[in-house]
Amino acid sequence: MKKLLGVTLGILTAIGGFVDIGDLVTNALVGSRFGLRLAWVVVVGVIGICLYAEMSGRVVAISGRPVFDLIRERLGRRTGLFALIASFLVTLLTLIAEVGGVALAFELASGVNYLLWMPLAAFAVWLVIWRVKFSSLETMFGLLGLLLIVFAVALWKLAPDWGQLVHQATNPHPTGHETWGTYAYYAIALFGAAMTPYEVFFFSSGGVEEKWTPRDLATSKVNVFIGFPLGGLLSLAIAGCAAVLYFPHGIQVDTLGQVTLPTAVALGKVGLAIVLLGVFAATFGAALETALSCGYTIAQYFGWQWGKFVRPREASRFHIVIIICLALSILVLLTAVDPVKVTEYSVVFAAMALPLTYLPILIIANDPDYVGEHTNSAVLNFFALIYLGLLLLASIAAIPLMIITRAGQ
Template identity: 85%
Template sequence: MKRLLAVTLGILTAIGGFVDIGDLVTNALVGARFGMRLAWVVVVGVVGICLYAEMSGRVVAMSGRPVFDLIRERLGRRTGLVTLVASFLVTLLTLIAEIGGVALAFELASGVNYLLWVPLAAVAVWLVVWRVKFSKLESVFGLMGLLLIVFAVAVFKLGPDWGQLVHQATNPHPVGHESWGTYTYYAIALFGAAMTPYEVFFFSSGGVEEKWNRRSLGTVRSNVFIGFPLGGLLSLAIAACTAVVFLPAGIEVGTLGQVALPVAVAFGKLGLAIVLIGIFAATFGAALETVLSCGYTIAQYRGWQWGKFVRPREASRFHVVMIVCLLLSIMTLLTAVDPVKVTEYSVVFAAMALPLTYLPILIIANDPDYVGRQTNGRVRNFLGIGYLILLIVASAAAIPLMIITKAGQ
């Protein structure tokens, strides 16, 4: 039973990392415009995040220390600072999008404008971080997020042409008026959403919170190889739903309400209620992850006390960082900036920061001073280097493609 409960860290990370507001919107948008022709990107992203999350979890289990703390020590303060700035800014942007996503979920449920929900959503996130134990946090929101399985069930209920979906998935190219530029732009956006930097920092820091050790390697791998693939399957289900409902009608997805619509078409009001709870759990779980990751990265780089395993009074600077980040999120969203647009930009900027996040992890996972005999083998290093090259290419292409395609228009 303890092992089963331990897997909820991976589930929370997967739901909050793969199926957050970014993935909900991006996968739905891609499904409506390209069908399943970008499904391969989700598969590539799942393999990549599993590869590097396993490395980061193994580092924690063997050293008892989080990845970001070791980045500063192993590579020096300057290299650590570059990684800190890149990952922190992307994580803060993602936090803004997640708070907006929680507010939008409340708007869909109540009909009250999301701007009125923004401060309440941020306060709720803070109260949970302040008062709820880490083990409760991961289990409750991770398991609630599993309600998004309703997307997978809805695909079957909608009665799609399975041959057509398979044909789309096995013929990865733009169709109709879509260009290779927009196709590649959204491929990078999906890739960035799958391998968002905060995922590995939250995962490794959560391992310290859970007191992983050498005997926890089985738990680490269960978290990785159950949680993240599950998130990937839910992502594919979201894209399939919009591919079935919106693609034939030529309708583009631009709101969170449209993301939930296929489930409502399949199951009516009951389905809508279930998917709204799932969307709330996913976005709220992601908001918890991102605000904690903001605190984790800065506190670990600065050498401050951090984490929910210590009293807030003993980690006051860690908590102040999170409060400031939540206040910045509120102020940004109250300018009436579109949370969906913030989401779309956040996943592209995340793609830009990927090499700075994953190269240090690859280096540390090969250092016997930290992982002993559990260094990467040849296969892991081969895949790790291959993915690193792919990350560099995606990072270099992200901004030029954003400009050329006018952010995928």
């Protein structure tokens, strides 16, 4: 049982990274507009995040130190600061979207406007971070997030034309009035959502929280190669439900309610209740991840005490950063900005920061001073460099495509 629960860090990271508010909305939106013609991006993203998360976990298990701490030491304070600013701003933007996502989940369950729920949502995130042990946090929200498997059940119950879905997935091109510009824009959005920077920072810091040693290398790999592919499958199920229910009728997904509707159509009130609980667990888990990641990156760069493995008063600056970030989230969301739009922009801006996140990880994973004999193999480096090229291409193309397509309109 202990080994089984050890996988929950990977599940929480994958659910929070692949099926957070960004992926819930983006996958459903893409499914409603393109069917499964962008499913290949999810597969590419899963492979990429597995490659780099495995490196991060290996670095932590061997060195006992989190990735961002080593980035500053290995690349210098200036380069580390550049990476810090880029990744922190993207993570903060993602946190804003996740807090909004938790509030929207409460709105769906209660009918009360999400603006009234936001302060409570942010306070609940802070309270869990402040009071709940890291092992309990990852177990509780990692396993609750698995309720989103209801999307896969709903897809099966909708009795789709499986041959048509396979045809869509194996014919990656825009259809109807869609252009190659919007197709490429949403491909980058999906790629950015799959490889969001905070995923590796949270995963590596979580390894330190769990006190990984070289004996935990196998646990690290199991977390990666079970957790992230599971998150990818859930993403495909969400896109598949939208492709079946909305795509044939030309209906575009714009709200979280539309994302959850296929489960209600397929499974009734029971399905809706399960998916609402799963959405809450996924968005709340992602809010925990992003809030913690904001604190992790800042504290590790400046060399402060950090983490939940020490008492809050011993890591006061770490917790103050988290409180400030949550307060900023409330202030931004109280302007009545649409959390769904924040979500869409956050995954695109995440794509811009990807090279600054993953190049340092690749450098550290090849440095014997940190990982000893456990450096990357030649084959792993080959594929990692291919992905680095893809990350650079996505980073360069993100803003021009956003401007040309008017954010995918």
